[in-house]
Amino acid sequence: MSTPGKSDTELFTDIDLGWKHLQNRLFLGVIFAASMFGVVMLALLLLDVATDFYVGLTEFNISLTDFLTRDGSRRAEGAGFRGALVASLMLMVLTAFLSLFIGVGSAIYLEEYAPDTRLTRLIEANLANLAGVPSIVYGLLALAAFVNGIGMGPILLAGSIALALLVMPIIIVSSQEALRAVPDSVRRGSYATGATKWQTIRRVVLPAAFPGIMTGTILALARAIGETAPLLMVGALFVNRMPYGPLDRFSGMPTQIYGWASEPSQHFIHLAAVGIVVLLSIMLCMNGVAIYLRKKYETEV
Amino acid sequence: MSTDTGSGPGIRAGSGTQADQEKNRRARRVLFGCAAVTVLTTLAIFFVLIDNAASYFFGARFTELLLGASPERTVTFTEFFTGTRWAPDHATPAHGALPVIFGTLAITFGAAFVSIPIGTATALYLSEYAAPSVRSKLKPTLEVLAGIPTIVYGYFAIAFINPVLIGPIAAALFGINIGRYSMLSGMLVVGIMTIPMVSSISEDAMQAVPDELRNGAYALGATKYDVSLSVVVPAAISGILASYILAVSRAIGETMAVSLAAGFNAQLTSNPFDEIMTMTAYMVSMARGTSAVGTVEYQSLFAVGLLLFLMTLVMNLLNDWFKRRFQEEYQ
Numbered sequence: 001m002s003t004p005g006k007s008d009t010e011l012f013t014d015i016d017l018g019w020k021h022l023q024n025r026l027f028l029g030v031i032f033a034a035s036m037f038g039v040v041m042l043a044l045l046l047l048d049v050a051t052d053f054y055v056g057l058t059e060f061n062i063s064l065t066d067f068l069t070r071d072g073s074r075r076a077e078g079a080g081f082r083g084a085l086v087a088s089l090m091l092m093v094l095t096a097f098l099s100l101f102i103g104v105g106s107a108i109y110l111e112e113y114a115p116d117t118r119l120t121r122l123i124e125a126n127l128a129n130l131a132g133v134p135s136i137v138y139g140l141l142a143l144a145a146f147v148n149g150i151g152m153g154p155i156l157l158a159g160s161i162a163l164a165l166l167v168m169p170i171i172i173v174s175s176q177e178a179l180r181a182v183p184d185s186v187r188r189g190s191y192a193t194g195a196t197k198w199q200t201i202r203r204v205v206l207p208a209a210f211p212g213i214m215t216g217t218i219l220a221l222a223r224a225i226g227e228t229a230p231l232l233m234v235g236a237l238f239v240n241r242m243p244y245g246p247l248d249r250f251s252g253m254p255t256q257i258y259g260w261a262s263e264p265s266q267h268f269i270h271l272a273a274v275g276i277v278v279l280l281s282i283m284l285c286m287n288g289v290a291i292y293l294r295k296k297y298e299t300e301v
Numbered sequence: 302m303s304t305d306t307g308s309g310p311g312i313r314a315g316s317g318t319q320a321d322q323e324k325n326r327r328a329r330r331v332l333f334g335c336a337a338v339t340v341l342t343t344l345a346i347f348f349v350l351i352d353n354a355a356s357y358f359f360g361a362r363f364t365e366l367l368l369g370a371s372p373e374r375t376v377t378f379t380e381f382f383t384g385t386r387w388a389p390d391h392a393t394p395a396h397g398a399l400p401v402i403f404g405t406l407a408i409t410f411g412a413a414f415v416s417i418p419i420g421t422a423t424a425l426y427l428s429e430y431a432a433p434s435v436r437s438k439l440k441p442t443l444e445v446l447a448g449i450p451t452i453v454y455g456y457f458a459i460a461f462i463n464p465v466l467i468g469p470i471a472a473a474l475f476g477i478n479i480g481r482y483s484m485l486s487g488m489l490v491v492g493i494m495t496i497p498m499v500s501s502i503s504e505d506a507m508q509a510v511p512d513e514l515r516n517g518a519y520a521l522g523a524t525k526y527d528v529s530l531s532v533v534v535p536a537a538i539s540g541i542l543a544s545y546i547l548a549v550s551r552a553i554g555e556t557m558a559v560s561l562a563a564g565f566n567a568q569l570t571s572n573p574f575d576e577i578m579t580m581t582a583y584m585v586s587m588a589r590g591t592s593a594v595g596t597v598e599y600q601s602l603f604a605v606g607l608l609l610f611l612m613t614l615v616m617n618l619l620n621d622w623f624k625r626r627f628q629e630e631y632q
Contacts, residue, residue: 134554
């Protein structure tokens, strides 16, 4: 290909790479700007909530102690978050109780016991599909099957059943990952001592996978506590009272925030902002605990 | 997935005593029962939606029809899928679901218009251009965007995007006074919340492309731009498409953000500053009211829910198919 008599440097002088380099730099500029769009929107969102929170506290005189010790009210001046906060915490405990055993049990079956059959593949594929079902559909299921079907009524237990079914696929998948992270050599060591499969799982595999399972569960519950649509369908709106048990009517934090945000009055909008700050703080704490557990676990193995 | 006889070659679980073996078998059955719950959930969703939707279309629940109740056409499929007025709860009811189907599709397309280009560009930047130090900060920041509850996005739309971002633009450029809700606000907010889905899954797919392919292109004198668009994107295309489908599926089922952003007025309109209603927003509006069991509006909830479920089901199956294709390519 090379022309005789010309050196390499002379050969390429007529090729102008200027456009190529410019094109590359322009492209980098465009995709960098696009990446910053998400960051800017996140900043605007947090800034908007923070300003409304501040304005709520100062201009609308929302007192944080009143806010956390009063229940919801039709009057913006007397409205508080206690009922919703208590309801959400109760929902979370019940949801954890309902979903943890079945979720971890499914994960153990799929990872440790399940033979590679068509049925197993069906269960796995179904799991992937369940994770993509819109949350409002779980609300419809709970509404038809529990609230009206067996006559439970719009109670906290029905809400937590909807949330438990919603987070189940997340808990199963993260528990599967935690179980998979336990090296096979550990299992074989246990078998070598003559332990049965179940003895191995219960005394060796589960303790080793436990921190991972807890991390996944806490993250799933943090998602559950922010879910609004299933609770709305179950009927958790316009309840102001604090629930005293799982059989009481209720309105969780997100549904209370929705109720306030859809009011036209500015006072209610700012109450919603204060509620969002409380909700986000709780979610942040839960994520912090999950990250702490993960870090601790990583250094141990 | 390990077989029942043990996970290593030649190494089997111990047999233990008779009682231990019995315990092992019982544990296995109980654990299988747990896994079966997930399949039962799907079946229950199907059953509940079809059962109640049947009474909307045929005047009797599916179970009653099986037991011999005679069906009567209360709402015809023709009216449901082609009628342009949606007001099942009105004094003079109308059962044309086209406006709410349009609402959902409009929000979905609008959101995809935001999340797909921005998400893909972000993924390309993270995977191909960003320095490790930038990447390690940008990635978790975008993941925060994915962890924020949808109700907070709804608040962002009704308290900021619509009145502060869109309102002044509509007034200045088009002389339109927008209300509390607008289609554009819904598209934008759902687009923003689905960016991390596109960017993180697309980036995973791009990272899985072997470096040999990139180096081969560099050896031919390609710039990073050429490598990104002509090598990485085509090589990772099934993973990238899977991320698009996931984002679209999420947009279809999105509820709280759209009902606080786009509103509750079921209408066919091409004006992005108008208030519209999605299928999910209709369900929320029903939850806000008091629709007693057995009324037409209660049943319509499940007809719309069934349609929504089927739409996302198709998307999920498509996503699964793309994901599997991608795994076959590089794993």
